[in-house]
Amino acid sequence: MPAAEHIAVRDLTLAYGDFVVQRNLNFSIRRGDIFIIMGGSGCGKSTLLRAMIGLKRPDRGDVYYDGRPFWDAGESEREQTKRRFGTTFQAGALWSSMTLAENIGLVLRQYTDLDEAGIREVARCKLMLVGLAGFEDYYPSEISGGMKKRAGLARAMALDPEILFFDEPSAGLDPLSARRLDDLILELRDSLGTTVVVVTHELASIFAIGNNSVFLDADSRTQLATGDPRALRDGHPDFRVRNFLQRGAAPREQQPA
Amino acid sequence: MNPARLNCERSGDILVLHLSGDWRLSAHPPGAADAVAAMRAMPRPAGICFDTTGLGDWDTGLLIALIAIQREAEALDLALDASGLPDGAQRLLRLAFAVREPAGARRQRRRHGLLEQAGEATLEVLSAARELLSFTGELTLSLARFLRGHASYLRSDLAHYLQQAGADALPIVSLIAFLIGMIFAFVGVRQLEPFGAGIYTADLVGIAMVREMSAIMTAIIMAGRTGAAYAAQIGTMKVNEEIDALTTLGIDPVDFLVTPRVIALVLMLPLLSLYASLMGITGGLAVGLLMLDVSLPQYVQQTFNAVGLNALFGGLFKALVFGALVAMAGCQQGLACGNSAMAVGLATTRAVVLGIVLIVVAAAVLTVIYVNLGI
CATH class of the missing domain: 3.30.750.24 (STAS domain)
Structure with missing residues (x-):
């Protein structure tokens, strides 16, 4: 039985002013998927993510969560929907004037009625999950890039979100840290059943964690493919998709399977 | 070789x-x-x-x-x-030569005619004014939420801003207000003493400081000090995607970052201005005692007689308005900041320039209103 459709993107067109970044995007994400948004640099991956999390209004089309429109809904309904998301940004985007515990605590203070001790307890727990036990009272500037990303993930998980969004989780990380982050994402999906949406162009990550994807192309400004990235790599008819996923080593003619 | x-x-x-x-x-x-x-x-x-x-x-x-x-x-x-x-x-x-230059990749440098430049500059000014207006609207809504207790912000942040915009600014305000008071007194003594009206220096310094100068000078100091800091802080947060992080978590950046800063400056600027008046009058007093044949009680009494409550409250109200304008200029430019280190510098510069322009325009408007009201 196919898993339920959790997120659907329908006829989405994204533009900055007159400049269209991507048009006619259509894909669905099932509950529990680790969905990869991939494509070359500057093709609009992050813009698509921003449209999905409510930071950038699309010019046409809509994103549907559990069948309900996101942008077409009212402001307050959109706020409600956003509360089900957790987002980690490229550089972590931790609030630099607050410690890691305060970063996580701010979200909890906003949406829960926990007292200070309870908030601190939850923050400690989330930091432990991402392997940062003992770093509660560090400021973001005092920890490394990889730790910032993990702390950003801890903050994104503060409210036990249904959907986790990642913007370039492994960018700027050494291979081992990137691998650990990938493992963490898989672990969270398996243990919490979270739907995960990842923007990345790191092939190692794509194949390690992704089970569904959309491939955006910068030249034609639309999606070329959607589906399991491994299947796309091995058998997609479009040369550009195979070539990207095989790191530029794809033969022009597709080999008979 | x-x-x-x-x-x-x-x-x-x-x-x-x-x-x-x-x-x-x-x-x-x-x-x-x-x-x-x-x-x-x-x-x-x-x-x-x-x-x-x-x-x-x-x-x-x-x-x-x-x-x-x-x-x-x-x-x-x-x-x-x-x-x-x-x-x-x-x-x-x-x-x-392996990768050929893609057609159209090279940037075309186009020269703009004078008329075109003037047109673009006009449009820019208009859109900047529109942005400032819509920011003012957002801030008003946010202030309403703040007063009803619905806004999310940190008390510790507010306390920090209050200290930053208040106590921390005392040394620079002291220095400048004291020197301005002295300068006014020098001018007053030189001009008035030949007519035997030297004692009116106390009036000159007192009225000038309390009504106009302390509010304007303090506001300009705070535009360069605190307004610039606000723009840089918020601009850097923008570059680091910290503002996006707030928005996605459903925390209004205006509620969280702007309103506490505006409130801090609106509360602190009148207090600083009052303090600056005292420092300026003290500066004038020092010059008066040295250069005129007056006693301390005489000078103080003369000042008290000259400076009425109208002047005092008029000055304090000005300071309050200036405080709001400086904080708004700083925060608005910070939020409108682009995504690079250069953009943060630009936002800071613009915050100070916009702040000072707003102060001077508001001072002129308020002076006209005061004159018409007979204050």
């Missing part, structure tokens, strides 16, 4: 380029001008080849010349035989 040389020689249809000497960038090699001229001058040579038997050391200095030669060869449709070049140079040349 052997000077770099390029000799062109024609043999049959072939143009032979003899490269010799050290083609190092630091030695300013002759470049490809001669070769290009020779290529153009020849009546259709069939090809070009290189002779590098005399070539010594080479680096990018050689590669630049080779790239120019190959470009020209392509433009003239000549066959270029690179096999005479050193192996490394051949490979670099191939690498340089």
Whole structure:
């Protein structure tokens, strides 16, 4: 039985002013998927993510969560929907004037009625999950890039979100840290059943964690493919998709399977 | 070191380029001008080849010349035989031409006419005014939420801003207000004493400080100090995507970042201005006691008689308005900041300029209103 459709993107067109970044995007994400948004640099991956999390209004089309429109809904309904998301940004985007515990605590203070001790307890727990036990009272500037990303993930998980969004989780990380982050994402999906949406162009990550994807192309400004990235790599008819996923080593003619 | 040389020689249809000497960038090699001229001058040579038997050391200095030669060869449709070049140079040349320049990739530098520039500048001013207006609206809504207790912000942040915009600013405000008071007193003594009206220096200093100068001076100091800091803080958060992080978590950046800062400055600027008035009057007093034949009680009494409550409250209200304007300019420019280090600098500069412009305009408007109200 196919898993339920959790997120659907329908006829989405994204533009900055007159400049269209991507048009006619259509894909669905099932509950529990680790969905990869991939494509070359500057093709609009992050813009698509921003449209999905409510930071950038699309010019046409809509994103549907559990069948309900996101942008077409009212402001307050959109706020409600956003509360089900957790987002980690490229550089972590931790609030630099607050410690890691305060970063996580701010979200909890906003949406829960926990007292200070309870908030601190939850923050400690989330930091432990991402392997940062003992770093509660560090400021973001005092920890490394990889730790910032993990702390950003801890903050994104503060409210036990249904959907986790990642913007370039492994960018700027050494291979081992990137691998650990990938493992963490898989672990969270398996243990919490979270739907995960990842923007990345790191092939190692794509194949390690992704089970569904959309491939955006910068030249034609639309999606070329959607589906399991491994299947796309091995058998997609479009040369550009195979070539990207095989790191530029794809033969022009597709080999008979 | 052997000077770099390029000799062109024609043999049959072939143009032979003899490269010799050290083609190092630091030695300013002759470049490809001669070769290009020779290529153009020849009546259709069939090809070009290189002779590098005399070539010594080479680096990018050689590669630049080779790239120019190959470009020209392509433009003239000549066959270029690179096999005479050193192996490394051949490979670099191939690498340089491996990815062709995509059509339309090069930025076109277009000159704008004066009229066009004026039009664009006007549109920019209009859109900046619109942004400021819509920011004012957002801030008003946010203030309403703050007063009803619905806004999310940190009390510790507010306390920090209050200290930053208040106590921390005392030294600089003291210094400047004291000196301004002294300057006014000097001017007053010089002008009034010949008429035997030296004691009216106390009136001059008192009224000028309390009604106008302390509010304006303090506001300008705070625009350069705190308004700039607000723009830089919020601008840097924008660059780090910290503002996006707030928005996605459903925390209004205006509630969280702007309103506490505006409230801090609105509360603190009148207090600082009052303090600046006292410092200015003290400065005037020091000069008066030194240069005039008056006693301390006389001078103080004269000041009290001159400065009425109207002047005092008029000055404090001005300071309150200036506080709001400085904080708004700083926060608005911070939120409108672009995504680079340069943009943060620009936002800071704009915050100070906009802040000072707003202060001066508001001062003029308020003065007209006060005069009409007879304050």
